Amino acid sequence: MKHEFTIHTLQEVVTEGVCSRVRPIVMTALMAAFGLLHAALSNGIGSETSKPLAIIVIGGLITATVLTLLVFPQFFMFHTEMQRQYRMFFGELT
Numbered sequence: 001m002k003h004e005f006t007i008h009t010l011q012e013v014v015t016e017g018v019c020s021r022v023r024p025i026v027m028t029a030l031m032a033a034f035g036l037l038h039a040a041l042s043n044g045i046g047s048e049t050s051k052p053l054a055i056i057v058i059g060g061l062i063t064a065t066v067l068t069l070l071v072f073p074q075f076f077m078f079h080t081e082m083q084r085q086y087r088m089f090f091g092e093l094t
Contacts (some may be wrong), residue, residue, distance in 0.1 A: 010080055014073045025068055029061045 008016075039047075039054035 010077055014077055018069055022069060025065055030067045033058050033061050068077050 026046060036054040036058050039050045040058055
């Protein structure tokens with residue numbers, strides 16, 4: 001198997017990585033959230049303990065999905081750019 005190496009900008013690489021992971025991450029989170037939806041909407045006996053837990057878990061799934069797809073890639077690009085500027089200014093310190 002032959003690999004082709006091309007030069008891409010950091011933004012292109014991060015965008016391609018996020019686009020390739022959107023579907024698996026969203027599908028996994030949605031399936032778990034749909035599974036807990038019944039517990040989150042129940043009003044029967046025993047729901048006083050399962051309902052708050054299901055709501056918190058669904059909120060955590062939404063938060064983790066947003067962080068994984070939107071916040072962490074931006075943080076990575078910011079951190080990498082800061083490293084690049086630091087190395088340009090101070091040089092390699094190894």
